[in-house]
Amino acid sequence: MTETFDVLDPVDGAVLGQVPDLTAEEALTALDVAVQRQHSWATTPPRERGEILRRAFELVSERSDEFAETISLEMGKPLAEARGEVAYGAEFLRWFSEEAVRIRGSWLTAPAGGSRLLTVKKPVGPCLFITPWNFPLAMGTRKIGPALAAGCTALVKPASATPLTMFKLAEVFAEAGLPEGVLQVVTTRSTGEVTSALLADPRLRKISFTGSTAVGKELVRGSADNLQRVSMELGGNAPFLVFADADIDAAVDGAMIAKMRNMGEACTAANRFLVHADVAEEFTAKLAARMGGLRVGRGQEDGVDVGPLIDAHAVESVQQLVADAVAGGARLVVGGEPDGNFFPPTVLADVAPEARVVREEIFGPVAPISTFRTEQEAVDAANNTEYGLSAYLWTRDLDRTLRLVESLDFGMVGVNTGLVSNPAAPFGGVKASGFGREGGFEGIEEYLDTTYVGISAP
């Protein structure tokens, strides 16, 4: 009989449910099923695949409250934020329901004449998805939507802390008419072992991972023997640049979103605030007032803005980053002291460039502020990181905007906005933030191979 493991409430460790703790052997049986279903799913008419995705979008949207409750309970985020995640996550199903019918090849006359060069797009085949705990629904639908649209079968392994949402999504897909075995949820506590067994099987053709850079590197190595196709959505260290010509009130509004969405537990979270020295005092005071006014508490309570962090380990690591910054001369403007797994919104000013809090991914509600004088200084500081996921830029100068968009080494740049995530846009990073894009027109390409056909045409 399959063993199970408990899913825990991040506030007090209460047991919320149990999920199967699959062994490597059981996961390989799931892969057998995905392989068996691959051909029939790939040859299901695109419109039919699209309509199943569309129905899934509608069902998730209709059950927004139910999904939000599960997300909030297992992950801790406030209900309003969880509803936001449901809307965002569902949109990937709608977007790719529309993309399923637009997969197309091409036809070219060879430059020298005499033959025709055709390209045909085909699904890459059975996929493995590994997702993190911070967006239990959306990190799954960003992969499942394009994969199903392209005609791929998939196994999805959610984070052990937050697997309940994924089981709910699988129920929705069954109700939407997805044939059994096309999408299977694989939960396990022996993640490394199960993943290695799956990657060692050449019938698995693709792995798409969202999570930390360290694990991502291991998975890329693990995919080498069978040369599976790989998409990696990894960590970030987003700079948030505020120039003296910016609308400071708008920049503070944007900062609240870029920093506090998901309690700072987002790969796109503003991790370093780089503010022109002339406006730093005003920006810091306004941001601290807004941060200090947020209500911290259980995600399911009314009026709560900030829930608990995912576990005690996360609290400790955020606390260490704050302590290191303060020891290095930073000024604690607001927040700083955790209460159980609740970490208060925190603002640090005068943060030194060597402080760990600006070099590492914080993954918590802490805003470290440093200043700059020249545009070049700002760009150099922004690019001074191994990561390259998202950057935010606040200025009313169009020339400066164009210069910065071209010189910032990031996969996504938000200009006068604190939110870049959008299902219709290509989400993804460069450098240690990984490769591959999710969403937009690019998203489905990650799940398609190109076959080229040369035809003699005398």
Ligand code: NAD
């Ligand atoms: P994590 O890397 O610890 O875990 C992510 C997933 O990988 C989980 O399902 C986990 O069970 C699994 N995993 C852990 N060890 C594994 C191994 N050896 N082999 C295979 N799978 C393994 O990350 P996390 O703490 O869950 O999530 C936070 C990280 O995710 C942050 O670094 C964040 O920036 C990143 N993230 C990136 C994006 C993006 O789109 N770029 C989005 C969200 C989160």
